[in-house]
Amino acid sequence: MAENLEPTPVDETENRINTPFNRRNFLKYTGVAMAATAVVLTTSCDDDDEDDMVVTDDSVNLGSGDVGILNYAYALEQLEAAFYTAVVALPNFNTLFPNATERASLTDIRNHEIAHREFFKKAITAAAASQIIPSLTPNLPASALASRESILATAKTFEDLGVAAYNGAGKLISAAGVAYLGIAGKIVSVEARHAAEIRDMISNGTFASGAAGVTAGNIVDENGLDVALTPMQVLALAQPFVKEKLNGSNLPTQ
């Protein structure tokens, strides 16, 4: 975890909400909402990490701190969006998926992943334009798109991996970046809905049961908990699907 901000003194905590109109005016006139972002980004930079994202030899460094976590999410969303875009664009899409409801689900999921990708692209650009990773080059083996079974198996991997990635990344966001935690929460449950639907398309009733696939054991464990993975675990599983080398070595680890 990157450094937390100083705790608020108790008396300030008690008073902070008591004068909403004054506070609101203060915020309006100081433009502090924007400045707050600067606090988020700078207090979460640990120390001497380079600000600029580095690409060398087709390696993509996701960076550090909260921006690194945003880049990490952006990388995964790029891969998901590329995969579903390719699936829906297949000339034999209607033949592979003769059921219109299934085609609608896959098309919806494509749209959601594109929405996620474009959101991160704009949000990271606005917050830290110098640190955003570039567009990645997907590496989708032809076999992944060859049949209904292989498409759904690949989709299941991506969705369960996405859920596990967000579940494991939440705690890596700094206290100052709590707004990012909120955004991650808004996306991860949609990924879980996708995961459930894809799993049910493979075998109805496996929405939250059966083998995890991305890890040993079941997708939901004996405590009723879904999978959570570290960025290093996720990147190792995602790497085969992207041509560039994903470097998460500067990401927060706690």
Add this chain to the structure above:
Amino acid sequence: MNIFNIIKEIEKVDPEVYDRLDPRRAVFKHFAGFGKKLAAAAVPLAFGSVLNKAYGQSTSSIREVLEYALALENLEYYFYKQAAATNLFPTAAAKTAFETIRDHEEDHVAFLRSAITSLNSGAPTTYTQASFDYSAGGLLSDTFTNYGTMLAVAQAFEDTGVRAYKGAAPSLISNDAVLQAALQIHSVEARHAAHLRRMRRDAATGGVASNKPWITLKDRGGLPAAFQGIYDGEEVTTQAGVPITGTFGSVTITAEAASEAFDEPLTMAQVLAIVDPFIK
């Protein structure tokens, strides 16, 4: 037990609960954008801390959040326990799905109870079947006798649960272990919600053919109007100041798709208002 009793219980461990539920906090939601990067040196760190505490982040105690989650999980568990015991299911798969979800909710109850116990702040609250009223004070006359109603109530509980955990997560940012566990429960609830929505979409009788596994705008999917609060707010198409709709390459993201792509949180107060009719 009613909403005020719940808050009274919470007040025992968190005397400031009424302040935390103050709706005026919502004014800070609008400042949660990703603004342009300005010179951070211009912002006194202490003020940043005040702002961080105040905008969009509830400061509920860990115990309070866990008790809140425990109440919701018990509400779900006793619902599925009763539902899975009915003979309303049209297929074996439908019954199995309810049993799977019931078992997960039971696991969540046990997990949360042990998490609360580990805080050493007193024993967790114990609930029984008698704690809950699944007719919602008479609003629903056939919860366990009409398959369509039973599915609808299940969807309502799961979609509410997803929004509740989402809203509570920022309160847990100081405790990595509890935050991660809450996220791991949150995504399971979302899987449940998706499957129940699928069951309602595909049900031969008592279903809603237009249902999807995700939430479109603020559509309540054929649920009674009294349940609209579960979906209000889901229709937003802007996130952190970024418009989600638009055309990207050859794909147009409509308001419907943009709203589906992001699930929205609910505050503790909003959730307690939704579930209040179900809690004695």
